[in-house]
Amino acid sequence: MTDITSSTAAELATLIQTKKASSVEITTAFLDRMESLNAKTNSYLHIDRSNALEQAQRADQQLAAGKASSPLHGVPIAVKDNLTTTDAPTTSGSKILEGWIPPYDATVVTKLRQAAMPILGKTNLDEFAMGSSTEFSAYGPSKNPWDLDRIPGGSGGGSSSAVSGHLAPIAIGSDTGGSIRYPAAVTGSVGAKPTYGAVSRYGLIALASSLDQIGPVANTVLDAALLQDVISGHDPHDSTSLPNSLGSMVTAVQAADIKGLKVGVVKQLSSDGFQLGVKACFDDTVAKLVKAGAEVVEVDCPSFEYAVAAYYLILPAEASSNLAKFDSVRFGLRSMPEGNPTIERVMAATREKGFGPEVKRRIILGTYALSSGYYDAYYGSAQKVRTLIQQDLAAAFEKVDVLITPTAPTTAFKIGEKVDDPLAMYLNDIATIPANLAGIPGMSVPNGIASEDGLPSGVQILAPAMQDDQMYRAASIIESLYHAEWGAPLISRVPNLEVL
Amino acid sequence: MAKEQLMPYEQAIERFEVVIGLEVHVELNTASKMFCGCANNFGSEPNTNVCPTCLGLPGSLPAVNRKAIESSIAIGLALDCQIAESGRFSRKNYFYPDLAKNFQTSQYDEPIAYEGKISVELETGERFEVPIERAHMEEDAGKLTHVGGATGRIQGAEYSLVDYNRAGVPLVEIVTKPIYGAEDKAPELAATYVRVIRDIVKAMDVSDAKMERGNVRCDANVSLREKGAEKLGTRTETKNVNSLRSVENAVRYEIQRQAHILAAGGSIIQETRHWHEDRGHTSAGRPKSDADDYRYFPEPDLVPVQPSLEWIEEIRKTLPENPALRRKRLQEAWGFADLEFRDVFNSDLLDEVEQTVAAGASPQSARKWWTGELARLANAQGVSITELAITPGQVAEIQKLIDAGELTDRIARDVVAGVLAGEGEPSQVIESRGLRVVTDEGALIAAIDKALASQPDVLEKIRDGKLQAAGAVIGAVMQEMRGQADAARVRELILERAK
Amino acid sequence: MSEITPDLVRHLASLARILVTDEEVDQLAGELAVIVDSVAMVNQAVSGDVVATSHPIPMVNVYREDVILPSLTQEQALSGAPESADGRFKVNAILDED
Ligand SMILES: [Mg+2]
Numbered sequence A: 001m002t003d004i005t006s007s008t009a010a011e012l013a014t015l016i017q018t019k020k021a022s023s024v025e026i027t028t029a030f031l032d033r034m035e036s037l038n039a040k041t042n043s044y045l046h047i048d049r050s051n052a053l054e055q056a057q058r059a060d061q062q063l064a065a066g067k068a069s070s071p072l073h074g075v076p077i078a079v080k081d082n083l084t085t086t087d088a089p090t091t092s093g094s095k096i097l098e099g100w101i102p103p104y105d106a107t108v109v110t111k112l113r114q115a116a117m118p119i120l121g122k123t124n125l126d127e128f129a130m131g132s133s134t135e136f137s138a139y140g141p142s143k144n145p146w147d148l149d150r151i152p153g154g155s156g157g158g159s160s161s162a163v164s165g166h167l168a169p170i171a172i173g174s175d176t177g178g179s180i181r182y183p184a185a186v187t188g189s190v191g192a193k194p195t196y197g198a199v200s201r202y203g204l205i206a207l208a209s210s211l212d213q214i215g216p217v218a219n220t221v222l223d224a225a226l227l228q229d230v231i232s233g234h235d236p237h238d239s240t241s242l243p244n245s246l247g248s249m250v251t252a253v254q255a256a257d258i259k260g261l262k263v264g265v266v267k268q269l270s271s272d273g274f275q276l277g278v279k280a281c282f283d284d285t286v287a288k289l290v291k292a293g294a295e296v297v298e299v300d301c302p303s304f305e306y307a308v309a310a311y312y313l314i315l316p317a318e319a320s321s322n323l324a325k326f327d328s329v330r331f332g333l334r335s336m337p338e339g340n341p342t343i344e345r346v347m348a349a350t351r352e353k354g355f356g357p358e359v360k361r362r363i364i365l366g367t368y369a370l371s372s373g374y375y376d377a378y379y380g381s382a383q384k385v386r387t388l389i390q391q392d393l394a395a396a397f398e399k400v401d402v403l404i405t406p407t408a409p410t411t412a413f414k415i416g417e418k419v420d421d422p423l424a425m426y427l428n429d430i431a432t433i434p435a436n437l438a439g440i441p442g443m444s445v446p447n448g449i450a451s452e453d454g455l456p457s458g459v460q461i462l463a464p465a466m467q468d469d470q471m472y473r474a475a476s477i478i479e480s481l482y483h484a485e486w487g488a489p490l491i492s493r494v495p496n497l498e499v500l
Numbered sequence B: 001m002a003k004e005q006l007m008p009y010e011q012a013i014e015r016f017e018v019v020i021g022l023e024v025h026v027e028l029n030t031a032s033k034m035f036c037g038c039a040n041n042f043g044s045e046p047n048t049n050v051c052p053t054c055l056g057l058p059g060s061l062p063a064v065n066r067k068a069i070e071s072s073i074a075i076g077l078a079l080d081c082q083i084a085e086s087g088r089f090s091r092k093n094y095f096y097p098d099l100a101k102n103f104q105t106s107q108y109d110e111p112i113a114y115e116g117k118i119s120v121e122l123e124t125g126e127r128f129e130v131p132i133e134r135a136h137m138e139e140d141a142g143k144l145t146h147v148g149g150a151t152g153r154i155q156g157a158e159y160s161l162v163d164y165n166r167a168g169v170p171l172v173e174i175v176t177k178p179i180y181g182a183e184d185k186a187p188e189l190a191a192t193y194v195r196v197i198r199d200i201v202k203a204m205d206v207s208d209a210k211m212e213r214g215n216v217r218c219d220a221n222v223s224l225r226e227k228g229a230e231k232l233g234t235r236t237e238t239k240n241v242n243s244l245r246s247v248e249n250a251v252r253y254e255i256q257r258q259a260h261i262l263a264a265g266g267s268i269i270q271e272t273r274h275w276h277e278d279r280g281h282t283s284a285g286r287p288k289s290d291a292d293d294y295r296y297f298p299e300p301d302l303v304p305v306q307p308s309l310e311w312i313e314e315i316r317k318t319l320p321e322n323p324a325l326r327r328k329r330l331q332e333a334w335g336f337a338d339l340e341f342r343d344v345f346n347s348d349l350l351d352e353v354e355q356t357v358a359a360g361a362s363p364q365s366a367r368k369w370w371t372g373e374l375a376r377l378a379n380a381q382g383v384s385i386t387e388l389a390i391t392p393g394q395v396a397e398i399q400k401l402i403d404a405g406e407l408t409d410r411i412a413r414d415v416v417a418g419v420l421a422g423e424g425e426p427s428q429v430i431e432s433r434g435l436r437v438v439t440d441e442g443a444l445i446a447a448i449d450k451a452l453a454s455q456p457d458v459l460e461k462i463r464d465g466k467l468q469a470a471g472a473v474i475g476a477v478m479q480e481m482r483g484q485a486d487a488a489r490v491r492e493l494i495l496e497r498a499k
Numbered sequence C: 001m002s003e004i005t006p007d008l009v010r011h012l013a014s015l016a017r018i019l020v021t022d023e024e025v026d027q028l029a030g031e032l033a034v035i036v037d038s039v040a041m042v043n044q045a046v047s048g049d050v051v052a053t054s055h056p057i058p059m060v061n062v063y064r065e066d067v068i069l070p071s072l073t074q075e076q077a078l079s080g081a082p083e084s085a086d087g088r089f090k091v092n093a094i095l096d097e098d
């Protein structure tokens, strides 16, 4: 039998289906590894061994009774801690929610349960997903398994460090401006943000409602496709969820053919500001695609220049409203000031104590962007920038099937390096943000190791809205070009955490 | 709290022009709430009609109730409004413990209906056309109970308790444009307008329309300006004036209060005020200030509402008759004098009388029952007349028996009492209580002869032509018959036997 | 160009119901000024005739039928509350005692 914890989700699913390993055995292997290594990576905020094993046992029983619930039946999974779960605390990385056990499951969690995928635990994130490094988690940063002194990306650094450190075969993330793709890039894993609305947001603790989307974090493109097929689909609880299915991503991966593939390189995201090794990896991807027969052209998206600015107005604005419900009345922390305070003062004291500095910064920025007299200049203009970005993308997709960019401007930086410089931190998402503003799907696939620091780099693939299958097709092609060279997923080269 | 000084009403009206504006909130009677599937139910145990969405739990999302949209469009149509090609929801952001998400989902810049009008007829028959600015959809808040302190009011309370059963109940807020020219009739116009709205939504069956339950609530804006002045005066908004009488009184009070301040050279503070029906005055609430910045923005969790023309026309077909036209039609059909009709209308008894007539009673007898005996009984029981346990059909049935001579008015009242006491249908009450006019003339004659014999002086008087003296004998006979005789027939028989 | 004064920060913090100390106000004013300066460029990007996009994927008329769905139990509803009494959520007085 192959080493369980270094297997892909697809391989584990096959082991289970062919009865070569049980879900309990596999889940146990991961739990053992989590218990010995989570202290090093801080990937998980909550682990409940017996609950996970119970779910695994149920999966085994169902299979024994001849009922396979999904292609990933029995494969355990890690879930980002901003999805509600009735059987585990849900904190969203914040002190204000410490210990809160929601009375309902997120739709995605329900789908995982229906797919008989045992939940290994809840993964760390920047508080309310505000950040690119998990350094803003109220429960301490997660560590990058490639170098424990470095960030695993954010906000979904718990999921990316769990997957790349083999503390989970696969995980759920959420992506508002790159929180799945950026962590995937800097940990050498695969991460996909589906088209806005492809996956229900019901039960996802909202950061910015018009940007948030749930998606898979995985070892391989096929694993990501398998998981996206499990979690996507219309949900009447989410009015913005797409009415129709986007089809099977697994089929798109399996049928991927480079013949006729037209790839656009975004001019604005291919030259300046990228770390040399990241740029070299990207150039290598382009060269590989050309050599394999894809048509690669440069496309111009001038309004991308305004994307980060628009994003840092829309996100805080929506977040300031979404986070207003954290008021000490119905759930979560209550902080009592001295004396006999009014509820207004209790709320203000609770929010002062329960929210970290980045959350407060963004709430106040968002309050400003929406306040009377400033709305048109800030929030209103930012919403217009979205239109311009959509127009640029529409023009680009007239010419090409997918766009590619480096996922992140640099490889993983050192913990603490940017924590006091919000602007520098915000620029990590420069390449990922346009997809959220426009609602289109985006995915990061490993494309090598930067020579100067030996850390992984990722290439981002963008496709038109609703054409997630095109994105998976291109991602699968790129991945296979690299696997042909490497012989295995990049994550197989992660250092041995046990000896670090 | 000290009562403010007031200018005498006539003097205030003489000097100032009154401008009013009314915001009426109508709670829709949908089965489920506006944005979630919880029951829209009055009177449930606290926090039992709640879910993650209406409790504003992290991760929850809204989903719009189709019926609520339909009802809102219907209200817009009934108010002669334009229906928006595209309407959308926005978030109105402010913190308050009864507001689960600390924002209210409400239509702001794109209301579902706008630019309408409604005709309002005062008691004198004078008509006003009230211009409607907009009707928009929003959600209700939860209910606060203030505990401790002397009064159960928010002032001086030790703590408050929140029940979110009402949170997320669909509301339609109907906002008028400024209403000019009502002069001394402004308070009456305000109350009558609210009543017209209430009657419309009740007739449409889009709301239970019970003001005492808060199904229809009014905020009244009042401002004054010197006669002839161009510029509008500063307005106050009196919140939650929850009966027709309160609307009238609150507007009148604000006119007098503002007039006194302005006449003394003072200025009106733009603020919300609260009406205290028990004490007959308004008190200052929160002043409007820069702090009122609701930071509206389009609700990203909901998509625009774009009703098709076909849908709107389908809804239009379901609209009931316009209440004003209906009144005209009914008065003609019933042949009531103005006073008689107003009596019925002002007592809110149009439906009851109409249904009683439909069940076979004459309009006049139906009117007499409802505005007379039944109104008296409701009053005595301290309930509203529509809550009396008798149906228009039963009233009509009783009236038919009277018309057929099988019941007297007096016996009929006993039958009504039996029905109200839960003794069953009129026929069952008559059966079990043994109530029926005695038509056995032998028994009547025996009773009359006995009465005449015991009152020889009366017999003399009758024989002398003093026929009114028969009354004394009628009383005795009716008593003997335990009321179950037709008094007119008894009188005829007395005169016959006295010959 | 930005006018992020300490008073404005105080006002915004009170709108957002966040208690702030004087030091925090000064720090936030400085940080926000830098951020606002860098995001204010959105102004130059757009002209009046560009429509605003509030929803990335355009959809309209998404409704649910008027059907009652199961609610939480009172116990579930109150399960996360810091304080409750009589089946209700308990909060401190709304108004200051005068
Ligand atoms: Mg309103």
Ligand SMILES: [Zn+2]
Binding pocket: B033, B036, B037, B038, B049, B050, B051, B052, B053, B054, B055, B168
């Ligand atoms: Zn609900």
